[in-house]
Amino acid sequence: TTSPSCPAVRMNQLGFAPEQPKLLVLEASSAVRYQALDSQGKLLLSGRTATPEFWAEAGRKAAVLDLSALQTAGDYSLLLEGCQAAQLVQVRPAPWAAAHDAVAKAYYFNRASTALTAELAGPWARAAGHPDDQVRIHASAASASRPAGTVLSSPQGWYDAGDYNKYVVNSGVTLLTMLQAWTDFAGFYQQRRWAIPESGNTLPDLLDETLWNLRWLRTMQDPADGGVYHKLTNLKFDGTVMPAQANSPRYLVQKTTAAALNYAAVMAKASQVLQQFDRQLPGLAADYAQSAVQAWHWAKANPAVVYQQPSDVSTGAYGDDKLTDEFATAAAQLFLLTGDPAYWLEFSAFNVPMQVASWNNPVALVYWQLLRSETLTESQKQPLKTAFLAEAELFLHQQQQSPYRVALIKSDFIWGSNSVAAGKAVLLYQSYLLSGQAQYRQAALNLLDYLFGRNPTGYSFVTGVGSQTPQHIHHRPSEADGVKAPVPGWLAGGPNPGQQDKCNYTSRQPALSYLDDYCSYASNEIAINWNAPLLYLLAAFAAEKHS
Ligand code: G3I
Ligand code: 9MR
Incomplete structure (x- = not known):
C-alpha cells in the first residue's frame, strides 16, 4: 500500500x-x-x-x-x-453528536466515590473508589477551628486526570466551560442523554454530570472563613491500580487565593445556571451564590496566597502566581450573577488581556459572557469585543501560515497542547457567533479536523473515536482494568516537546512529540480540563443541526 x-x-x-x-x-x-x-x-x-x-x-x-x-x-x-x-x-451526516456524547460520558467514567455499573459502563464497569468521607486536614491547611488531622467528609467529584486526586483550580476552568456549554447550547442539551445514572430525571444530563463535581467542590470551602482548600489529594501519586485499590490517606491541603477565586467564579456561574431549576434543587442556587460571595471576600482579604507544595506532598501543584486573571474572572462572574456594578468596576480595574482559556487563566470565559450580557451597554462591551476578535484574527493569520491549515504555532505545543487547539477553536467559534463571519467557524472546524486526525501523528486523539486512536493513555483505570480498549471519550494531552516524562519518543519535533504509551504522562495523559473545550465545540457543531 x-x-x-x-x-x-x-x-x-x-x-x-x-x-x-x-x-x-x-x-x-x-x-x-x-x-x-x-x-x-x-x-x-x-x-x-x-x-x-x-x-x-x-x-x-x-x-x-x-x-x-x-x-x-x-x-x-x-x-x-x-x-x-x-x-x-x-x-455522511456529521457524527458530532455521537462524538460529543463520548466526550461527555468520559466524566462519568472518572467519578470518584461511586461504582460504575455494567449497564452504564459496559466493559469499564468498576467498583467504587475513594469514598473520601474521612479526609484529613493537612498541616498546611490547619486553622483554629480545623487543626491538622481534623477528619472531614468531601466525597464525589471527578478524578482530575489519569491520577486520582481532586484539584480545585483545575475544576474551575472545567466547570466554567461545561456550564457555558449549557448556557450557549441549552436547546441541544435539553434533548440529549448519554446514559449516566441520572439520565431520565428532570435535569439535563450535562447538569447532572457537573453537579457530581459541584457537590464535591462545595465541600472544599471552610465555612468558618470562606477560604477554599487547593486540593484533596494523596501525599504521593498512586501506583497503577484501580480506584478501589487506591487506599492511601487523603488530605485537604492549603487554602489559596487561586482556589478561592476559582471556587467563587464557579459557584457564581452555577448559581446563575441553577436558578431555573430551583424546584428540583430547592435552595441550591441561593446557597451557591452566598458561598461564592464568601469565597470572594476571603480572596480580597488574602489576595496573594500562592500555592506552596508542602515538602511531604508531591501530587499535581496547579501552581499559579499570576492571580489577576482569577480575580477578574471571579469579579465578572459575580457581576453577571448579581448585577452589582462594584464587581464590574473590579473586573475593569484588573484590566486582564484576552487569552485562550486554560487552567491557569480562565478569563476568556468571562469575556465571552460579558459580551453576551444584556446588563452592559454597547460602549462598555466595545473594548472587550475588539480584544476578542483580535485574537480570532491572529488565529486566522496563524492558520494561513500552516500547510495543515490549522491555527497552531510553536508556543502552542505545551503539556496539554490538544486543549490549546480546542481552546483556540472555542474562541474562533464564539467569534463566529459574535460576528457572523464564516471564516472563524471554518478555522474552528479545521482545529477539530486536527484533533480528529488531520495532524502529523495520524492519530485521532480521542479514545475510541476514530480509526487510529490512543490505546495506552496515561490513565490509571485504563491501564489497570485488564480491558484492552482504554476508557472511551478522553482527549489525550497531545504533542509536547517538553517530553518531561523522558519516555522513548520517536521525534523531537513539536507536533510529533507524542507517544501512545502509558509511560508518557506528558503527552498521553487525559484530564477533565482538556475534554471540556472539546465538549463545548462538539456541542456547538451538533447544536447547529438542532437549531
Ligand atoms: O506556560 C509555559 C510556557 O510559557 C512555556 O513556553 C512552556 C515551555 O515548556 O511551558 C509552559 O508551562 C508548562 C505548563 O504546563 C503550561 O500549562 C510547564 O512547562 C509544564 O510543566 C506544565 O505542565 C502542567 C503539568 O501538570 C505539570 O505540572 C500541565 O499544564 C498540567 O495540565 C498538568 O496537570 C496534571 C496535574 O498536575 C496532575 N493531574 C494530571 C494533570 C494532567 O497531566
Ligand atoms: O502519574 C502522574 C500523572 O498523573 C501526573 O500528571 C504527572 C505530572 O505531575 O506525574 C505522574 O506521576 C509520575 C511522577 O510525576 C514521576 N514518577 C513517575 C510517575 C508516573 O508513573
Missing part, C-alpha cells in the same frame, strides 16, 4: 458532513496527482495539489487537498499518484 513516494494522508477520521468543507492533508515532497471516485468507480474529481510547503513544527512538507466538491453522502475512493491502495473518504 505504501511506497517511498506514496504520501501519508491525514484527515478527520469521523468523516465529513455533506455540506461542510472537506480538507485533507497529504504529506509529500512535491505536488501530488489525485483522483476521487464514487463507490461505482466513476471518476468525480481529479487534479494536482499545490506544491507542498514546509511546516517547521512538524519538520515535514504538506499540501492541502480540498475535496469539498463531494457533497453527496457516500463512500469515495481517493487514488494518489505513487500509492497502490485507495484511501476511503466518507461523506
Whole structure:
C-alpha cells in the first residue's frame, strides 16, 4: 500500500458532513496527482495539489487537498499518484453528536466515590473508589477551628486526570466551560442523554454530570472563613491500580487565593445556571451564590496566597502566581450573577488581556459572557469585543501560515497542547457567533479536523473515536482494568516537546512529540480540563443541526 513516494494522508477520521468543507492533508515532497471516485468507480474529481510547503513544527512538507466538491453522502475512493491502495473518504451526516456524547460520558467514567455499573459502563464497569468521607486536614491547611488531622467528609467529584486526586483550580476552568456549554447550547442539551445514572430525571444530563463535581467542590470551602482548600489529594501519586485499590490517606491541603477565586467564579456561574431549576434543587442556587460571595471576600482579604507544595506532598501543584486573571474572572462572574456594578468596576480595574482559556487563566470565559450580557451597554462591551476578535484574527493569520491549515504555532505545543487547539477553536467559534463571519467557524472546524486526525501523528486523539486512536493513555483505570480498549471519550494531552516524562519518543519535533504509551504522562495523559473545550465545540457543531 505504501511506497517511498506514496504520501501519508491525514484527515478527520469521523468523516465529513455533506455540506461542510472537506480538507485533507497529504504529506509529500512535491505536488501530488489525485483522483476521487464514487463507490461505482466513476471518476468525480481529479487534479494536482499545490506544491507542498514546509511546516517547521512538524519538520515535514504538506499540501492541502480540498475535496469539498463531494457533497453527496457516500463512500469515495481517493487514488494518489505513487500509492497502490485507495484511501476511503466518507461523506455522511456529521457524527458530532455521537462524538460529543463520548466526550461527555468520559466524566462519568472518572467519578470518584461511586461504582460504575455494567449497564452504564459496559466493559469499564468498576467498583467504587475513594469514598473520601474521612479526609484529613493537612498541616498546611490547619486553622483554629480545623487543626491538622481534623477528619472531614468531601466525597464525589471527578478524578482530575489519569491520577486520582481532586484539584480545585483545575475544576474551575472545567466547570466554567461545561456550564457555558449549557448556557450557549441549552436547546441541544435539553434533548440529549448519554446514559449516566441520572439520565431520565428532570435535569439535563450535562447538569447532572457537573453537579457530581459541584457537590464535591462545595465541600472544599471552610465555612468558618470562606477560604477554599487547593486540593484533596494523596501525599504521593498512586501506583497503577484501580480506584478501589487506591487506599492511601487523603488530605485537604492549603487554602489559596487561586482556589478561592476559582471556587467563587464557579459557584457564581452555577448559581446563575441553577436558578431555573430551583424546584428540583430547592435552595441550591441561593446557597451557591452566598458561598461564592464568601469565597470572594476571603480572596480580597488574602489576595496573594500562592500555592506552596508542602515538602511531604508531591501530587499535581496547579501552581499559579499570576492571580489577576482569577480575580477578574471571579469579579465578572459575580457581576453577571448579581448585577452589582462594584464587581464590574473590579473586573475593569484588573484590566486582564484576552487569552485562550486554560487552567491557569480562565478569563476568556468571562469575556465571552460579558459580551453576551444584556446588563452592559454597547460602549462598555466595545473594548472587550475588539480584544476578542483580535485574537480570532491572529488565529486566522496563524492558520494561513500552516500547510495543515490549522491555527497552531510553536508556543502552542505545551503539556496539554490538544486543549490549546480546542481552546483556540472555542474562541474562533464564539467569534463566529459574535460576528457572523464564516471564516472563524471554518478555522474552528479545521482545529477539530486536527484533533480528529488531520495532524502529523495520524492519530485521532480521542479514545475510541476514530480509526487510529490512543490505546495506552496515561490513565490509571485504563491501564489497570485488564480491558484492552482504554476508557472511551478522553482527549489525550497531545504533542509536547517538553517530553518531561523522558519516555522513548520517536521525534523531537513539536507536533510529533507524542507517544501512545502509558509511560508518557506528558503527552498521553487525559484530564477533565482538556475534554471540556472539546465538549463545548462538539456541542456547538451538533447544536447547529438542532437549531
Ligand atoms: O506556560 C509555559 C510556557 O510559557 C512555556 O513556553 C512552556 C515551555 O515548556 O511551558 C509552559 O508551562 C508548562 C505548563 O504546563 C503550561 O500549562 C510547564 O512547562 C509544564 O510543566 C506544565 O505542565 C502542567 C503539568 O501538570 C505539570 O505540572 C500541565 O499544564 C498540567 O495540565 C498538568 O496537570 C496534571 C496535574 O498536575 C496532575 N493531574 C494530571 C494533570 C494532567 O497531566
Ligand atoms: O502519574 C502522574 C500523572 O498523573 C501526573 O500528571 C504527572 C505530572 O505531575 O506525574 C505522574 O506521576 C509520575 C511522577 O510525576 C514521576 N514518577 C513517575 C510517575 C508516573 O508513573
